[in-house]
Amino acid sequence: MRKFYIAFPVMAMAAMIVAQAASPVHSTVLEYVPAPGQFTNALPEWEDGDDAAAMATKAYNYMVPDESMISLGGYGGYVVVGFDHTIVNVENVRDIYLEGNAFQADATSTRGGSCEPGVVLVAYDINGNGLPDDNEWFEIRGSEYDNSMLDYECTYYRPDTDDADIRWTDNRGNEGYVYKNVYHSQPYWPQWLLDQETLTFRGIRLPDNGVDESGNGTYFVLSQFDYGYADNAPNLLGGSWNDEAKIDIDWAIDLNGNSVKMPGVDFVKIYTGVNQYNGWLGECSTEVCRVIDAHVTREGSLPVLDESVQIDQSVLDAFLAAYGDGNTSSAATINGNSNLRVYLDPSTGCVNFNAPQGGTAQVYNQSGMLLYNGTFGEGSNSIDLSGYPAGLYLVRVSGTTTKILKR
Numbered sequence: 001m002r003k004f005y006i007a008f009p010v011m012a013m014a015a016m017i018v019a020q021a022a023s024p025v026h027s028t029v030l031e032y033v034p035a036p037g038q039f040t041n042a043l044p045e046w047e048d049g050d051d052a053a054a055m056a057t058k059a060y061n062y063m064v065p066d067e068s069m070i071s072l073g074g075y076g077g078y079v080v081v082g083f084d085h086t087i088v089n090v091e092n093v094r095d096i097y098l099e100g101n102a103f104q105a106d107a108t109s110t111r112g113g114s115c116e117p118g119v120v121l122v123a124y125d126i127n128g129n130g131l132p133d134d135n136e137w138f139e140i141r142g143s144e145y146d147n148s149m150l151d152y153e154c155t156y157y158r159p160d161t162d163d164a165d166i167r168w169t170d171n172r173g174n175e176g177y178v179y180k181n182v183y184h185s186q187p188y189w190p191q192w193l194l195d196q197e198t199l200t201f202r203g204i205r206l207p208d209n210g211v212d213e214s215g216n217g218t219y220f221v222l223s224q225f226d227y228g229y230a231d232n233a234p235n236l237l238g239g240s241w242n243d244e245a246k247i248d249i250d251w252a253i254d255l256n257g258n259s260v261k262m263p264g265v266d267f268v269k270i271y272t273g274v275n276q277y278n279g280w281l282g283e284c285s286t287e288v289c290r291v292i293d294a295h296v297t298r299e300g301s302l303p304v305l306d307e308s309v310q311i312d313q314s315v316l317d318a319f320l321a322a323y324g325d326g327n328t329s330s331a332a333t334i335n336g337n338s339n340l341r342v343y344l345d346p347s348t349g350c351v352n353f354n355a356p357q358g359g360t361a362q363v364y365n366q367s368g369m370l371l372y373n374g375t376f377g378e379g380s381n382s383i384d385l386s387g388y389p390a391g392l393y394l395v396r397v398s399g400t401t402t403k404i405l406k407r
């Protein structure tokens with residue numbers, strides 16, 4: 001009898017493991033915050049009473065079971081998805097397949113048609129808490145990084161009525177509108193965020209990619225960028241997953257723009273990267289369908305994960321040594337171009353660095369105001385930020401800038 005009781009749970013567990021085999025497709029939507037747009041409240045549909053959590057669940061249901069799509073609205077609107085396993089960074093291979101609704105138009109000589117590039121960030125769950133923490137995100141450096149506005153910020157203002165155009169301003173002195181159009185009559189402001197007077201999104205702003213090829217506003221072509229974005233290339237090429245719709249985890253960079261070797265990815269964030277209004281087409285808005293681990297043995301609507309792909313332990317060790325433990329609270333970053341490491345010691349409020357030779361250092365606040373300017377000698381140095389309020393600071397040491405987050 002005893003043997004029976006021991007054997008039974010073992011069998012049950014085996015059955016459970018089969019049922020829970022990892023899926024290459026994202027298993028959850030952690031956050032869905034679209035910017036205002038003509039598909040906001042429609043993809044997915046907002047219904048009376050839906051709050052942020054309900055909308056995240058709807059976003060997941062649209063993307064995965066329905067194999068449909070969600071829209072992120074205008075510039076900055078975003079979605080954060082998670083997986084039931086870590087997507088492995090395989091050397092020299094694109095690792096994550098991003099389904100969107102981009103297509104190539106026939107009537108243009110341009111490479112493009114409807115491409116609405118979304119910027120991609122990836123996170124590895126360094127502290128293992130099952131959530132993407134702020135310091136765990138790294139941006140995928142796409143082909144347009146050098147042509148982009150970095151540290152961009154765009155604020156939308158809640159309209160007085162559902163029919164009013166929605167005004168925005170940015171931190172470069174620009175302003176504009178997300179215009180209401182005749183094709184989409186629902187409110188464009190996320191209805192579960194009506195208690196917010198403004199919505200502010202931060203990131204990089206990609207260059208405009210829409211061109212009115214007709215010259216009279218009747219035919220717009222949204223061109224495709226070379227690589228590194230969501231909703232930027234057709235999903236399929238010759239019936240197979242298009243490599244141009246995939247990203248390589250090796251394109252990840254830190255806040256200095258330096259390359260980061262990540263062992264893998266647990267979370268993906270995508271936001272609309274272009275802030276452009278294209279006439280009757282409306283605002284550029286990234287659409288996202290499924291986010292998929294590209295290491296599969298079978299593509300299609302029921303892709304199968306290639307379980308033989310495993311994390312490179314030496315890459316993981318090096319990554320955790322650089323970004324784990326004490327660094328998790330100080331947002332330290334590593335300059336990949338030299339051995340210079342500039343980091344905040346949270347206990348003293350001092351920024352420390354070890355310099356191979358003397359030079360000059362500056363500290364700026366987030367608005368670009370110079371707070372400190374001085375010289376330093378070879379060896380270990382320290383700049384005291386303890387008197388400054390919490391926030392983001394740019395510390396420039398011999399011409400290399402490090403972002404320091406003071407909590």
Ligand SMILES: [Ca+2]
Nearest residue numbers: 089090093249
């Ligand atoms: Ca890779």
Ligand SMILES: [Ca+2]
Nearest residue numbers: 125129131133
């Ligand atoms: Ca985490």
Ligand SMILES: [Ca+2]
Nearest residue numbers: 116285286287
């Ligand atoms: Ca769109």
Ligand SMILES: [Ca+2]
Nearest residue numbers: 101116231287
């Ligand atoms: Ca699109």
